Amino acid sequence: MIVIRQLCRSFSEGTGVHRVLDAADACIEAGEVVAIVGRSGSGKSTLLNLVSGIDRADGGEVSIGGRIVTSMPEPERTLFRREHLGFVYQFFNLITTLDAEENVRLPLELNGIRGAAARRRSAAMLAEVGLGDRLHSAVDRLSGGEQQRVAIARALVHEPAVLLADEPTGNLDEETASQVLRVLLSLSRSRRTTLIVATHDLWLARSADRVLELREGKLVSGEGGIERAPTRRSGVS
Numbered sequence: 760m761i762v763i764r765q766l767c768r769s770f771s772e773g774t775g776v777h778r779v780l781d782a783a784d785a786c787i788e789a790g791e792v793v794a795i796v797g798r799s800g801s802g803k804s805t806l807l808n809l810v811s812g813i814d815r816a817d818g819g820e821v822s823i824g825g826r827i828v829t830s831m832p833e834p835e836r837t838l839f840r841r842e843h844l845g846f847v848y849q850f851f852n853l854i855t856t857l858d859a860e861e862n863v864r865l866p867l868e869l870n871g872i873r874g875a876a877a878r879r880r881s882a883a884m885l886a887e888v889g890l891g892d893r894l895h896s897a898v899d900r901l902s903g904g905e906q907q908r909v910a911i912a913r914a915l916v917h918e919p920a921v922l923l924a925d926e927p928t929g930n931l932d933e934e935t936a937s938q939v940l941r942v943l944l945s946l947s948r949s950r951r952t953t954l955i956v957a958t959h960d961l962w963l964a965r966s967a968d969r970v971l972e973l974r975e976g977k978l979v980s981g982e983g984g985i986e987r988a989p990t991r992r993s994g995v996s
């Protein structure tokens with residue numbers, strides 16, 4: 760479970776201060792798929808960077824599975840992130856000097872899993888995202904959708920408890936985006952990985968278990984996920 764409590768983050772702006780997160784609260788269950796929505800600049804990336812411990816909060820806390828990430832010293836946070844979290848970004852962030860399989864294997868090696876066992880796992884993970892025949896392709900020769908599927912395989916190969924995705928389809932055309940989202944959602948659900956995804960994609964927001972909207976620095980319930988849609992419709996008719 761992820762608990763976000765009274766989370767604050769401001770940035771100085773000229774002579775003033777821009778409060779991006781202003782006592783944001785949320786509680787996310789293990790295995791839940793949560794879409795974070797909000798206008799551009801509302802703080803979605805800022806929030807994900809605090810949950811992942813890449814950035815430091817000014818106040819409040821984030822705990823993941825009972826561990827308070829916001830108060831961990833940096834070396835411990837790095838290890839926690841490496842072991843328990845996975846990331847998918849808008850611009851893939853693959854390492855172009857490594858092939859697809861080597862990119863996916865990297866998180867395993869960082870967690871001390873090496874050799875044939877690591878190669879087997881990364882190959883199996885690439886097969887799960889539909890790239891079992893592209894193990895040794897140079898990643899910059901792959902299409903955008905294929906690169907993002909490599910990134911999803913890399914994010915999940917070490918079986919993290921939590922997957923954080925920041926606009927994972929922001930750089931893809933509509934059809935490719937929907938393929939990538941299907942992969943992302945089906946793998947997160949089948950592995951019971953908690954998925955927190957910042958997105959402008961309405962289909963993704965509708966497919967999530969829950970939508971949280973960032974508004975004036977706070978997290979509020981957004982437009983419902985698929986589970987709530989029938990209730991709302993029946994209430995109207």
Ligand SMILES: Nc1ncnc2c1ncn2[C@@H]1O[C@H](COP(=O)(O)OP(=O)(O)OP(=O)(O)O)[C@@H](O)[C@H]1O
Pocket residue numbers: 770771777779797798799800801802803804805806
């Ligand atoms: N390192 C930083 N220094 C100064 N201001 C920052 C920094 N990071 C973010 N901000 C500001 O915080 C606000 C929120 O930015 P953020 O990137 O979190 O928005 P977002 O919701 O992810 O937007 P988008 O949908 O465009 O990705 C913006 O006004 C941005 O300029």
Ligand SMILES: [Mg+2]
Pocket residue numbers: 803804805925926957
């Ligand atoms: Mg952003």
